[in-house]
Amino acid sequence: MHTPQAVDIPFWTVGDVAVHRIDEVLLPPQTGPWLLPDASADVVSRQDWLRPDFADQDGTLRIASHSFAFEVGGTRVLVDTGIGNGKTRANPAWHDLRTDYLERLAAAGFPRNPSTW
Incomplete structure (x- = not known):
């Protein structure tokens, strides 16, 4: 299994599958209400499990864009859920x-270009 890692690239395994999270960008706080309009600060602040990783004490969501790269048995798959550079976005x-x-x-x-799928 090919798993060289930079120090700041999150990596873990699930059985025989190597999982790499490739961070793209931390999004500004105002992205939370735009992306998840029902996740108001009041609603979010009542969800203890979101703190400290996914929200602050005031109910502001911490949202990031990233992709996942998987390796298993010589097969490499990139699940690109990212935004992308240089694109026109609303x-x-x-x-x-x-x-x-x-x-x-x-x-x-x-x-x-190393992905097999």
């Missing part, structure tokens, strides 16, 4: 991003 937080996503992907051991 949400200002997503519009014309300029991130180091491809570098992070390579640092996790997945250069641009």
Whole structure:
């Protein structure tokens, strides 16, 4: 299994499957209400399990965009749920991003074109 890791690339295994989370960007706080309009600060602040990783004490969600790369038995799969650089988007937080996503992907051991699926 090919699993070179940069220090800041989250990685874990589930059975024989290696899972890499490739972070793209932390989104600004106003993205929470836009993306999840029913997740008001009042509702979120009552969900203890969200703190401290997914929300702060005031009920502001911490939202990030990322992809997952999987390796099992020589097969490599990238599940790209990211936003993408240089694209026109309606949400200002997503519009014309300029991130180091491809570098992070390579640092996790997945250069641009290695996926088998």
